[in-house]
Amino acid sequence: MTLVVRGLTVRFGGRTAVDGVSFTVPDGGRLGIIGGSGSGKSLTTLAILGLLPEGATATGSVLLDGVELLGMRERELARIRGLRVGVVFQDPQTALNPLRTVGRQLAEPLRLHGLATRRQQRAEAVRLAALVRLPDPEQLVDLYPHQLSGGQRQRVAIGIALACAPGLLLADEPTTALDVTTQAAILALFDGLVEDTGASLVFVTHDLAVLARISTDVLVLSEGRAIESGPVERILGAPQQPVTAALVAAARATSFRADES
Amino acid sequence: MTWLREVLRRPAGAFGAVVIVLLVAAAVVAVFWTPQDPFETDPFHRWLGPSAAHLFGTDRVGRDIFSYVFAATRTTVLVAVLSSVVAALVGLLLASIGALGPRWVREPVAVLIDVLIAFPVLLIAIMLSAVLGASLGTVITAVGIGFGVNIARVARGEIRRVARTGYVLAGRASGLGPWRSLTDHVLPNIAPVFIVQLSLSAGVAVLSEAGLSFLGYGAPPSTPSWGRLLSDLQNYVTIYPLTVVWPGLAITVSVLAFNLFGDALREATDPRLRSSRRRSER
Numbered sequence: 001m002t003l004v005v006r007g008l009t010v011r012f013g014g015r016t017a018v019d020g021v022s023f024t025v026p027d028g029g030r031l032g033i034i035g036g037s038g039s040g041k042s043l044t045t046l047a048i049l050g051l052l053p054e055g056a057t058a059t060g061s062v063l064l065d066g067v068e069l070l071g072m073r074e075r076e077l078a079r080i081r082g083l084r085v086g087v088v089f090q091d092p093q094t095a096l097n098p099l100r101t102v103g104r105q106l107a108e109p110l111r112l113h114g115l116a117t118r119r120q121q122r123a124e125a126v127r128l129a130a131l132v133r134l135p136d137p138e139q140l141v142d143l144y145p146h147q148l149s150g151g152q153r154q155r156v157a158i159g160i161a162l163a164c165a166p167g168l169l170l171a172d173e174p175t176t177a178l179d180v181t182t183q184a185a186i187l188a189l190f191d192g193l194v195e196d197t198g199a200s201l202v203f204v205t206h207d208l209a210v211l212a213r214i215s216t217d218v219l220v221l222s223e224g225r226a227i228e229s230g231p232v233e234r235i236l237g238a239p240q241q242p243v244t245a246a247l248v249a250a251a252r253a254t255s256f257r258a259d260e261s
Numbered sequence: 262m263t264w265l266r267e268v269l270r271r272p273a274g275a276f277g278a279v280v281i282v283l284l285v286a287a288a289v290v291a292v293f294w295t296p297q298d299p300f301e302t303d304p305f306h307r308w309l310g311p312s313a314a315h316l317f318g319t320d321r322v323g324r325d326i327f328s329y330v331f332a333a334t335r336t337t338v339l340v341a342v343l344s345s346v347v348a349a350l351v352g353l354l355l356a357s358i359g360a361l362g363p364r365w366v367r368e369p370v371a372v373l374i375d376v377l378i379a380f381p382v383l384l385i386a387i388m389l390s391a392v393l394g395a396s397l398g399t400v401i402t403a404v405g406i407g408f409g410v411n412i413a414r415v416a417r418g419e420i421r422r423v424a425r426t427g428y429v430l431a432g433r434a435s436g437l438g439p440w441r442s443l444t445d446h447v448l449p450n451i452a453p454v455f456i457v458q459l460s461l462s463a464g465v466a467v468l469s470e471a472g473l474s475f476l477g478y479g480a481p482p483s484t485p486s487w488g489r490l491l492s493d494l495q496n497y498v499t500i501y502p503l504t505v506v507w508p509g510l511a512i513t514v515s516v517l518a519f520n521l522f523g524d525a526l527r528e529a530t531d532p533r534l535r536s537s538r539r540r541s542e543r
Contacts, residue, residue: 051433074439082436089434094427099449109435160435 001084001167001200002027003048007060010043010052010224017043019224020060025168025217030194030201032215032232034208034247040224041204042090045170048202049085050077064168082109086161086199088190090173092153096145102129102156103141109163128159133189151182155189162193168200175210187213208251212236220244264453267529274525280518287331288338297325299332299485308501317507320494330507333485337467337515340400344466345459347405352412352458357443359413360420374413382407382469390478397470400479404469408462415458419451426450453530457523464519471512487512 003025010018018040025031035041047058048069062069064085069077081087086109089095096105103125110116116124122141129137132155145153154174161169174190175183191214194201203214211218211232218235220228222243228235239245268274296316303323311318317326359370386403393399423429429446437445473479474488482489487508494505 049434051430078433078436078438080436081434087431087434089427089431091427095431097428097432097446097450108432108437112436157431160431163435 001065002063003168003200003202004063005044005048005061006063008044008047008062009059010040010047010056011059012043012056017056017224018047018058021219021221021224021226023219023226023229025200025202027167028198028200029217030203030215032211032218033202033204033221034206034211034218035221036206036247038223039221041206041221042172044221045087045172045202045204048170049081049087050074051081051087079113082166083113083115083164084166085168085170086164086166088154088157088161088169088171088174091177092150092157093177095157096153098145100144101141102143102145102148105145106141106156106159106163109160113164115164124163128163129156131162131193132156132159134159151178151186154178154182154186158186158190158193162197165197166199169194169202171201171203173205174203176205176207183210190214208236208247220247264526264529268522268525271525271528273521274529277518277520277522277525280514281522284334284515284518285338287334291332291335295328295332297328299324299329301325308497308504310503318504320490320504321497326490326504326507329485329490330487330511333487333490333508333511336397336480336484336486337470337511340397340404340470341463341466341519344401344404344408344469345463347401348407348409348412348462348466349455349459351406351409352416353455355410355413356416356420359417361424361439361443371417374410374417377406377410378414380407382465383472386469386473387476387478390473395473395478395481397480397484400470400473401466403473404462404466407469408465412455412458412462416451416455419454420447423447423450453526457527457530460519460523460526464516464523467512467519468516471508 005024006022008018008021009016021040021044023031033041033044043052043056046052048062050058050069050072052058058070060070064080069080096102103122106125106128107116107121110124111118111121125141126137129140134140134152134155145156148156158174171190175186178186187210201215203211205211216232218229218232219226220235220241220243228239228241228244235244236248239248269278301324303319306315306319306323307321309315309319315325315327317330320326320329355370355374359367359374361367362370382404385407386400389403390396390399424447429442432442432446433439470479470486471488471491474486475492477492480486480489490508491505491512494501494508498505
């Protein structure tokens with residue numbers, strides 16, 4: 001799916017949190033959005049699906065395969081969310097309902113969009129659990145979220161996002177809350193699944209190493225504005241803007257220290 | 262049902278649960294049978310002390326106090342259950358609108374909750390019975406509204422907390438509508454807090470019914486009630502002090518039971534306590 005965002009502006013109270021951001025993700029394209037805390041990268045992804053917190057308003061244009069999503073009625077948006085666009089959030093600790101089995105949550109998008117009957121739910125949940133390489137899918141779907149590790153929970157969250165095989169995936173720092181080893185495993189899984197499904201991807205992160213691993217293009221946000229964009233190699237190899245250069249330098253410094261020790 | 266096991270493990274919770282079960286059982290039996298007719302007067306056996314024939318003795322017109330106290334459990338349980346149901350409905354409705362409605366509805370509802378909380382239940386009941394006449398329906402309505410707004414205040418905060426959690430947002434991102442989001446994710450997660458409040462409201466209901474009936478704003482003379490019995494007996498309390506002990510004891514023990522059960526329930530469902538137990542299981 002093609003995502004075209006033009007002049008996206010998010011106002012929060014009297015403050016402009018995202019200021020006229022534009023970008024295009026071609027069908028099958030992978031865009032990484034990078035920026036520091038408060039750069040507006042999370043709000044940008046939330047605004048695409050109309051999931052902004054209360055009090056925030058978005059203006060501009062978000063076209064998904066030519067269909068305008070901004071200002072779309074809630075009911076119609078609900079039919080797109082989960083079915084054509086999947087979302088993975090940052091914190092796997094809170095992204096699952098503690099009172100429901102993993103299997104029920106995995107199959108929920110399928111049930112909501114009429115793609116699986118109640119009877120098929122369990123089989124579909126097992127299929128999805130296997131898809132995201134969870135151990136013992138048959139037993140695991142009957143467990144509750146607190147019985148899973150953080151990495152396993154994030155796998156479940158990815159399974160939910162991929163349940164209906166959406167054409168576009170939005171990932172809001174899906175590896176940030178995980179430890180480094182788990183992070184690498186989840187990233188590899190995510191990379192492979194996006195490759196297999198051919199979905200377009202918007203990947204938000206503040207980690208350059210993660211960005212370089214997962215995306216082909218990059219958009220740098222700073223204080224709500226898009227300051228630089230282009231292919232990953234060019235932006236990371238020869239940053240034009242001081243903010244980007246600072247990000248690259250900071251990443252080099254940390255990885256250099258890691259190499260030394 | 263792990264929470265029930267947790268409640269029963271605590272002495273106070275077990276005591277509350279046992280008394281509540283006995284109360285309900287007595288009320289059910291009292292619908293069909295009482296040891297003697299609670300309203301039958303006997304001018305030759307007035308002010309008798311406790312005996313095998315009259316466990317709690319007799320009153321000024323020779324009625325068997327034990328039978329009357331036993332029959333009145335019907336009233337107590339009926340009021341406790343129905344006013345909890347009313348309180349639950351009022352609380353849930355106000356809390357949902359007050360937490361999730363559009364801003365122009367939400368804020369007035371929040372103010373309404375705060376204003377209604379300032380009214381004591383007793384005052385609402387006296388106002389209602391002045392308009393509608395004294396009846397159990399009046400008591401149930403008054404306690405239901407009075408405690409309903411208390412529940413609404415607690416539940417409103419809980420709903421707002423849960424509505425901001427990641428899984429509610431994730432559910433919306435999967436295509437769940439706002440209404441289904443409330444019934445599927447939000448309400449099940451506030452249920453523990455809600456149930457605790459209901460159990461406490463049952464205690465308040467018992468106390469309010471007794472108080473209102475004592476004052477003559479509650480149960481009509483044809484309905485046996487602990488509060489009414491207490492007010493009948495209190496004129497002679499200096500001469501026959503033992504008689505007032507029975508209805509007084511019944512009220513105290515019942516209210517205590519509901520409160521202890523509610524407190525035990527709160528401890529059993531506290532997420533912090535639950536999570537610490539889980540950690541130790543691993």
